[in-house]
Amino acid sequence: MKKQIFLLLAIVALIAASCGSGGQKTGKEKQVTLSAAGATFPQPFYNLAFKKYNEEGGPVINYGGIGSGGGIKSLRDKVVDFGATDAYLSDIEMSEMPGEVVHIPTCIGAVVIAYNLPGVTGLKLTPDLLEGIFLGKITKWNDSKIAGVNPGITLPDMNITVVYRSDGSGTTYIFSDYMSKVSQAWNETLGRGKALNWPVGIGAKGNPGVSGTISQSQGTIGYIGFEYAFAQKISMAQVMNQAGNFIEPTLASFTAAADAEMPADTRVMITNSSSPEAYPISSFTWIIMYRDQAYGGRSLAAAEATVNAVSWLIGEKGQAIAMSVNYAPLPKKAAEKAALVLKSITFESRPVLK
Amino acid sequence: MNGDRVIKALLFISSLIILLLSAGIVLSLTGGAIPAFREYGPGFITSTVWNPTSGSEEYGAMPFIAGTVITSILALIICIPMAFSTSLFIAEYYRGTRTANILRSLIDLLAGIPSIVYGFWGFYALRPLLISTGLTDQGFGVFTASLVLAIMIVPYATSLSAEIISMVPAELKEAAFSLGATRREVIFNVVIPSARSGIVASFILALGRALGETMAVTMLIGNANLIPKGLFAPGNTMASVIANQFGEADGLKMSALIAIGLLLFVITAIVNAAGKMIIKRFA
Numbered sequence: 001m002k003k004q005i006f007l008l009l010a011i012v013a014l015i016a017a018s019c020g021s022g023g024q025k026t027g028k029e030k031q032v033t034l035s036a037a038g039a040t041f042p043q044p045f046y047n048l049a050f051k052k053y054n055e056e057g058g059p060v061i062n063y064g065g066i067g068s069g070g071g072i073k074s075l076r077d078k079v080v081d082f083g084a085t086d087a088y089l090s091d092i093e094m095s096e097m098p099g100e101v102v103h104i105p106t107c108i109g110a111v112v113i114a115y116n117l118p119g120v121t122g123l124k125l126t127p128d129l130l131e132g133i134f135l136g137k138i139t140k141w142n143d144s145k146i147a148g149v150n151p152g153i154t155l156p157d158m159n160i161t162v163v164y165r166s167d168g169s170g171t172t173y174i175f176s177d178y179m180s181k182v183s184q185a186w187n188e189t190l191g192r193g194k195a196l197n198w199p200v201g202i203g204a205k206g207n208p209g210v211s212g213t214i215s216q217s218q219g220t221i222g223y224i225g226f227e228y229a230f231a232q233k234i235s236m237a238q239v240m241n242q243a244g245n246f247i248e249p250t251l252a253s254f255t256a257a258a259d260a261e262m263p264a265d266t267r268v269m270i271t272n273s274s275s276p277e278a279y280p281i282s283s284f285t286w287i288i289m290y291r292d293q294a295y296g297g298r299s300l301a302a303a304e305a306t307v308n309a310v311s312w313l314i315g316e317k318g319q320a321i322a323m324s325v326n327y328a329p330l331p332k333k334a335a336e337k338a339a340l341v342l343k344s345i346t347f348e349s350r351p352v353l354k
Numbered sequence: 355m356n357g358d359r360v361i362k363a364l365l366f367i368s369s370l371i372i373l374l375l376s377a378g379i380v381l382s383l384t385g386g387a388i389p390a391f392r393e394y395g396p397g398f399i400t401s402t403v404w405n406p407t408s409g410s411e412e413y414g415a416m417p418f419i420a421g422t423v424i425t426s427i428l429a430l431i432i433c434i435p436m437a438f439s440t441s442l443f444i445a446e447y448y449r450g451t452r453t454a455n456i457l458r459s460l461i462d463l464l465a466g467i468p469s470i471v472y473g474f475w476g477f478y479a480l481r482p483l484l485i486s487t488g489l490t491d492q493g494f495g496v497f498t499a500s501l502v503l504a505i506m507i508v509p510y511a512t513s514l515s516a517e518i519i520s521m522v523p524a525e526l527k528e529a530a531f532s533l534g535a536t537r538r539e540v541i542f543n544v545v546i547p548s549a550r551s552g553i554v555a556s557f558i559l560a561l562g563r564a565l566g567e568t569m570a571v572t573m574l575i576g577n578a579n580l581i582p583k584g585l586f587a588p589g590n591t592m593a594s595v596i597a598n599q600f601g602e603a604d605g606l607k608m609s610a611l612i613a614i615g616l617l618l619f620v621i622t623a624i625v626n627a628a629g630k631m632i633i634k635r636f637a
Contacts, residue, residue: 168602203577
């Protein structure tokens with residue numbers, strides 16, 4: 001009996017040892033595999049782009065859509081090669097990271113106001129109406145305030161059901177950032193954040209959850225990433241921008257929102273843009289990584305693979321893929337700023353990008 | 355024999371691991387919950403505000419405790435007539451027949467359906483039905499969640515109750531019959547009184563299951579972090595808020611979520627202990 005157990009233990013130990021050494025060997029010989037995590041908002045774009053990049057001979061990049069906050073946390077804990085977020089890191093968040101973090105914008109996305117009303121299309125909304133609806137002051141679809149902005153549309157006598165994100169989310173951050181800029185009442189009560197203390201409505205998990213709930217129930221209204229509404233063919237409202245124009249959410253109107261001056265560190269919110277053609281709830285989405293790539297025993301090969309992949313993503317091919325899945329590409333000026341940031345990334349004081 | 359000692363040691367170690375695991379869970383939950391309780395004190399349990407906006411952060415567990423307790427109790431109330439009559443049917447009226455066996459297997463099948471499938475069914479089938487009654491706009495809310503919860507806990511309550519009813523000694527029933535009692539009289543005057551505590555315990559254990567249910571509830575309750583204003587108003591439960599919000603949580607919010615987890619652990623433990631105590635008295 002004892003002998004048998006010893007034999008068993010010996011076999012287990014042997015297997016474990018051989019696995020360990022085998023893993024190390026293949027790790028060195030094989031191409032590097034990168035891991036990344038973060039925002040779900042650009043996930044359809046990243047998934048497709050990284051797949052294409054791999055097919056072109058690039059490394060395998062595993063992207064986990066765990067939310068912007070999760071992306072920041074993963075980078076802080078150094079468990080990923082790069083993170084992704086829809087809300088750039090605040091100065092306080094930057095100072096809490098173990099190393100200097102840089103932001104690289106990858107594309108422009110937008111949050112759209114999706115609704116489900118039988119027989120109604122082309123709904124127009126002003127910031128005042130959005131405030132009234134999402135703060136629970138306007139509760140009926142045929143409210144005279146909504147009808148006043150939408151002459152020619154017959155609005156049903158239905159209760160408004162607001163649908164919001166029940167989980168923390170960059171989408172919520174972008175929407176609340178816009179609302180805080182255009183509505184004082186919003187700014188004083190809900191404020192901006194990835195999760196809010198909603199006074200009315202129901203919560204659903206993730207962009208798919210909210211879009212599913214809206215498409216399944218009449219009388220609902222909520223905010224979701226553009227590509228989710230587009231893919232599920234949910235009606236989207238035109239939103240009045242700062243210049244007073246009602247703007248349809250389109251790739252062109254998202255790009256128009258990004259013509260503002262961008263700081264060198266690329267950290268800028270472009271909601272409520274003053275450009276007359278701009279869709280007002282647009283935003284960049286960022287990849288974040290450490291400026292000094294020589295940390296935690298990372299190899300130069302891993303650092304090079306990371307920077308090259310992101311460089312490809314903001315280059316011509318990557319941006320073409322972004323457009324194919326309904327994200328607006330970076331405007332020229334923003335792409336130049338992003339490339340400069342990439343060039344500033346170093347490994348043992350030498351620039352990584354050649 | 356050496357073999358016996360080895361086996362004994364192995365068994366001892368594996369049960370010790372279970373014990374250590376439970377202790378570890380309690381320990382890490384308590385450790386994680388300390389910042390929230392330090393910040394808000396016992397007021398954390400009674401506060402009704404859940405505001406995660408940075409700058410005006412404030413966390414209270416009451417909306418979720420209320421949501422959990424209301425949905426679970428409501429589910430139990432809906433479950434009792436269904437489970438009680440089914441268990442009587444299986445274990446007494448149609449005892450040992452083919453019909454009872456088929457019914458029993460069907461109920462066991464219900465227990466095996468994953469939570470997400472119940473949620474799915476609730477979302478696509480039950481919700482439109484409730485909307486068509488005109489009682490609710492979107493069908494999300496406490497009542498819908500409770501209804502699905504009730505169906506989910508019926509199998510647990512039924513099979514335990516049926517087990518206990520069939521354990522009532524035949525001599526007791528035969529004695530009653532020999533005195534000229536009818537079947538109905540035997541059931542209500544002999545079987546139910548002697549199985550009473552066991553039946554109650556089975557419902558308490560079913561309640562324990564309802565308390566922790568997550569996925570189906572989160573799909574149907576509406577996830578509003580407020581104390582529900584009515585039967586058809588949205589709310590949220592303790593398990594559901596954790597599932598929804600842990601992904602983006604850190605700092606105080608994470609601690610508040612862990613504290614809710616600890617409270618849920620405590621509530622479930624109390625309910626289960628009560629159930630076990632009643633069973634013990636019966637045995």
